[in-house]
Amino acid sequence: MIPIHFAPLQGHTDDVYRRTHHQLIGGIERYYTPFVRVEAGDIRSKDRRDIDPKNNVGVPVVPQIIFKNLKEFAYLIEEIQAMGYQAIDLNMGCPFPLQAKHGRGSGILAHADIIEEVAQNIKEHPQLAFSVKMRLGWEDGEEWIPVLKILNDTPLTHITLHPRTGMQQYKGDIGYEAFARFYEECHHPLIYNGDLTTLDDLHTMEKRYPRLAALMLGRGLLARPSLAREYADGREWSHEEHLQCLRTLHQKLTDQYAHIVKGDAQLHSKLRAFWEYTEPIIGRKAYKKIMKSGNLRNYLNAIDELR
Ligand SMILES: Cc1cc2nc3c(=O)[nH]c(=O)nc-3n(C[C@H](O)[C@H](O)[C@H](O)COP(=O)(O)O)c2cc1C
16 A cells, blocks of 8 residues: 555645545545745745644645745745744646746756755755655656756655646646656655546556555545545445535535635635536536536535535
8 A cells, every 4th residue: 555645736725625634534644735935025824824733733734835946945944944844845846837937836847057056955954854746847858857866866755746747737648658767767755646536546556666655646636535545445435425525525615614715706716616626526417517606506506416
């Protein structure tokens, strides 16, 4: 059995979601926060709330940061360390053009010089455990080659690789060949991430790459929050159980977001995101009804009708 990590998913896996998932379902060794960044010289209050240890009690969570240079990196790690964290994940994979075009996320992979500066700084913080989540490159799927040379020489707990380029976003062929090369050349514990949605996928990966440290799942867990639990228990749940799990998790989230989010329109949009990747589980008709619900009342009716 290989540990399962819950990928960071901006707009989905906030503190409320992570906490509730952990308490209700579990099966996850580690959750990562969506990336925290510097905006107008500070961390946004929304992001501070998300990583505040008070909101993550009992949840095995690692904060993730995104940065374009040593200055942003140094500011973020100091702030996060001051909150009491000892582990920080570095985002070198985000494909959102707004970030990547400014040299953050997968955009940093083309700048080995900046990564080298950051790597030197990491060596000056032996009290912190750093990990990296990355892609093959931004535009060029071979950018990882010089980057891995630097990272191999940097103290890291692990690297997570999503073997696509940033330009590919979340679709298109996965670079399995590049992943196999990375697997051979990486000196750190390696975690595979990308398109794992079924128990068979998990079993195939653990057999194909027996030295993997973990598997990281994102959209597969949003669609089927019990996937890691099913894997740990060695039992595939039925369709009814999957639906019931989604319903129960959704209800618990609704109860909490109703206190946090102001107004029906905002609550509707927040909750609707919960179903964004669930079409394979709930079916096309129900999925369309939820996505096109238009307002909170229609939305709640659509949820009631889920079978
Ligand atoms: C809506 C959305 C938001 C994401 N936010 C983040 C993020 O904040 N940090 C990050 O490292 N990756 C982020 N990702 C990428 C995921 O963590 C993951 O690498 C990607 O979805 C591929 O894994 P999957 O196929 O299991 O979903 C995001 C992906 C999506 C679809």
